[in-house]
Amino acid sequence: MPxxxxxxxxxxxxxxxxxxxxxxxxxRAGGKYIPTLCDLEGITPVGGCRICMxxxxxxxxxxxxxxxxVQEGMSVKTTTPRLTQHRRLTVELLLVERNHTCAVCVSNGxxxxxxxxxxxxxxxxxxxxxxPKLETDLSHPKxxxxxxxxxxxxxxxxxxxxxxxxxxxxxxxxxxxxxxxxDLNGKWGDSKGCTSCGKCxxxxxxxALADKGRAVEEMVKQNDRIxxxxxxxxxEA
Amino acid sequence: MKKLxxxxxxxxxxxxxxxxxxxxxxxxxxxxxxxEMVYGPLVDAQEFPEGVDVTLVEGAVSSQEDLNKIQKxxxxxxxxxxMGDCAxxxxxPAMRNPIPVQRLLQRVYxxxxxxxxxxxxxxxxxxxxxxxxxxxxxxxxxxxxxCPPPAKTISGVIAAVLEGRKPDANxxxxxx
Numbered sequence: 001m002p003x004x005x006x007x008x009x010x011x012x013x014x015x016x017x018x019x020x021x022x023x024x025x026x027x028r029a030g031g032k033y034i035p036t037l038c039d040l041e042g043i044t045p046v047g048g049c050r051i052c053m054x055x056x057x058x059x060x061x062x063x064x065x066x067x068x069x070v071q072e073g074m075s076v077k078t079t080t081p082r083l084t085q086h087r088r089l090t091v092e093l094l095l096v097e098r099n100h101t102c103a104v105c106v107s108n109g110x111x112x113x114x115x116x117x118x119x120x121x122x123x124x125x126x127x128x129x130x131x132p133k134l135e136t137d138l139s140h141p142k143x144x145x146x147x148x149x150x151x152x153x154x155x156x157x158x159x160x161x162x163x164x165x166x167x168x169x170x171x172x173x174x175x176x177x178x179x180x181x182x183d184l185n186g187k188w189g190d191s192k193g194c195t196s197c198g199k200c201x202x203x204x205x206x207x208a209l210a211d212k213g214r215a216v217e218e219m220v221k222q223n224d225r226i227x228x229x230x231x232x233x234x235x236e237a
Numbered sequence: 238m239k240k241l242x243x244x245x246x247x248x249x250x251x252x253x254x255x256x257x258x259x260x261x262x263x264x265x266x267x268x269x270x271x272x273e274m275v276y277g278p279l280v281d282a283q284e285f286p287e288g289v290d291v292t293l294v295e296g297a298v299s300s301q302e303d304l305n306k307i308q309k310x311x312x313x314x315x316x317x318x319x320m321g322d323c324a325x326x327x328x329x330p331a332m333r334n335p336i337p338v339q340r341l342l343q344r345v346y347x348x349x350x351x352x353x354x355x356x357x358x359x360x361x362x363x364x365x366x367x368x369x370x371x372x373x374x375x376x377x378x379x380x381x382x383x384c385p386p387p388a389k390t391i392s393g394v395i396a397a398v399l400e401g402r403k404p405d406a407n408x409x410x411x412x413x
Contacts (some may be wrong), residue, residue, distance in 0.1 A: 020357055102413025114412055123410040124325050126381035131327070133272060133335035218271035229398055 009075040023065040023076055024052055027080050034078050035087065035119065037112060038153035038225055041065045042230025047151055051116065054078050062086060062210070071177050092125040092227065097150040097176065098207070101190060106219035107207030113151060115207075130176075133154055141190030143201050143214055150180055150208035156200035159226055162232065168194045172186050178207075202226050238271075239400055242290045245277030245320075246302045246310060249330040249368050250296030254280065254321035258293070261392045268392060271399055287313050291398055293320040293391065295394040297330040298374050302362035311375040316404075318394060319371045322412055330368040338364050380404055382412045403406035 003018040007028060015030035016161040022045065027034050038049035047067035054065045057075035061082065065076075077083070078139050092098075094113060116122075154171065157180070161167040161217045168191050173183045182188040202211045205225050247255060252402065255278060275289060275362055276282045285306070292314040298304055311317055322328035333341055342356045342364070371377055389406070397404040 092337035096327075099335075100333065100412075101326075101328055105413065106330075108413040110411075118409070118411045119409060121408075123382055123405075123408070124319070124370075124377070129327055129331070129369065131331060131367060175322060226366055 005111045006070055006072045008070050008073065011078055017070040019070075020065060023054060023063070023068050023074075026070050027065065027076070027078065027121075032078060035116065036064045036066060037116060037151065037205055038155065040155050040159070040225040042234065043155070043158045043203075043226075045059075046154055046158070049094075049151070051087055051193060053083055055080055055120070058095065064151050088120050088122055089126075091120055091122050092127060093178060095122075095152050096125050096129045098130070098150065101148070103209040104216055105123055105149060106210045106214045106215045106216060107149070107221070109215070110220045111207060112205035130142075137188045138212070139187040140194070140196070140212070142196055143188070143198065144210055145180070145182075146208055146210070147179060149206045151206055152178055152180065153205055155185050155203040155205065155223075156180065156209055159199040159203045162227070163176075163230055164195060164197050164199050165193055165231050166193045180185055200227055238275040241271060241395070242275045242286070242288065243272045243395065244264050244275050244285065244289045244292040244310070244314070245279060246285075246292060246294045246296075246306065247278045248294065248296030248324070248371075248406075249299035249309065250321060250323040251329075252278070252295070254293075254323075254385040254391075255296040257383075258320075262388075264388075264392055264406060268395060271336045272395065278312060281375045285310055285313060286380045289314045291316045291395065293318045293394075294337075294371050295320050295322045296328045297323045297368040298365070298371055299330050299368035300362040300364050300405050302303050304365065307371060307375055316398060317371075317375065318404075319377045320391065321386055322382055323368075324371045325380045325392040326412065327368055328384065332368075334367040334369075340368060381408075381412050384413050 003020050006019055008015055008017045010027050010030060010032045013153045015026055017026035019189035024034055034052050039045055046067035052065040055077040056063055094217040099149045102114055106136045137145040157169040168182050170181055172179050174187055182191045201211060202221050203223050207219055245373045274280045274284050292310055298307055319325045323330055346356045394404045
């Protein structure tokens with residue numbers, strides 16, 4: 001039996017929604033665009049990147065559209081000066097935290113972080129760059145992990161766990177020290193659980209996970225195929 | 238009509254942004270009638286002049302010499318533009334930043350060579366601890382990311398200043 005139908009407003013327009021949907025799902029179904037980074041259709045949302053923040057009438061704080069459920073009569077604003085400020089600052093924080101050297105990145109021109117910066121008109125950052133010393137893991141025969149480019153969106157963690165059922169990836173430590181790790185902080189190439197399926201690589205929004213041997217601009221991801229697979233699995237279940 | 242005084246500067250970069258500047262092809266001819274290039278790698282001036290209208294800065298601030306230059310340039314320039322990713326973000330020159338300077342020089346000039354194993358000191362400015370974006374040292378009025386920024390973006394900025402428009406309106410930005 002389908003879920004109860006609700007009526008909400010997004011940027012003033014009436015949109016049909018169903019109980020149990022998130023604001024983001026209802027917006028997408030209604031043809032409304034909300035920018036996202038950590039979200040990947042078909043896998044569990046985590047509200048990690050804070051790009052999809054929206055304003056809900058009557059609530060003071062901004063809310064993550066990808067994890068907030070719709071409620072009857074709710075009125076959502078997706079684009080306000082305050083939200084644009086939040087989103088810009090979020091992208092700037094991501095850019096200064098690690099070493100995103102777009103010019104020499106495999107994903108240059110195909111990177112979701114880079115595109116987000118362009119779409120939000122981020123032409124510089126207001127903070128000092130962190131320039132941390134970070135590792136690259138080249139131990140896997142087919143793929144590479146470059147921590148310099150990782151934004152900790154956890155798409156790889158979720159696809160590996162939810163779709164492939166291998167759960168090779170995890171996060172360790174906290175705050176600015178958070179790192180993506182394979183198994184119990186081992187080398188990716190040593191992981192017995194990794195099936196080398198490459199779903200994590202395709203899901204990754206930046207050049208942090210990439211095919212080995214790609215040169216600058218050569219890594220084009222196909223995360224729509226990840227979503228399509230997730231949808232088929234969902235339909236079968 | 239008084240010509241717009243334009244200067245360009247080449248700090249720690251590859252000169253690619255200057256190549257992009259020249260890449261405006263025929264547009265450079267009409268532009269040349271309205272601007273005067275007063276300083277930069279493309280002209281002969283030895284000293285950065287006073288009263289410059291627009292300065293396009295290529296490259297990160299990487300050495301003591303870069304730092305001295307950019308501070309003087311800021312004082313003498315009305316509109317300072319960070320041209321390209323190195324000036325805006327640090328980009329490739331900043332990839333050395335996680336490595337201590339002495340370790341870096343040792344690796345390149347001593348371990349990395351077969352002859353004349355010595356870190357050069359004569360006639361070269363000392364490196365700063367980091368190569369960092371221009372914005373972290375002096376006020377920057379406009380940032381043009383890109384590696385390099387397209388010729389049209391650069392000429393668009395100069396054209397906007399000539400016409401008294403705000404140069405950052407409708408500017409499409411892209412890092413890399």
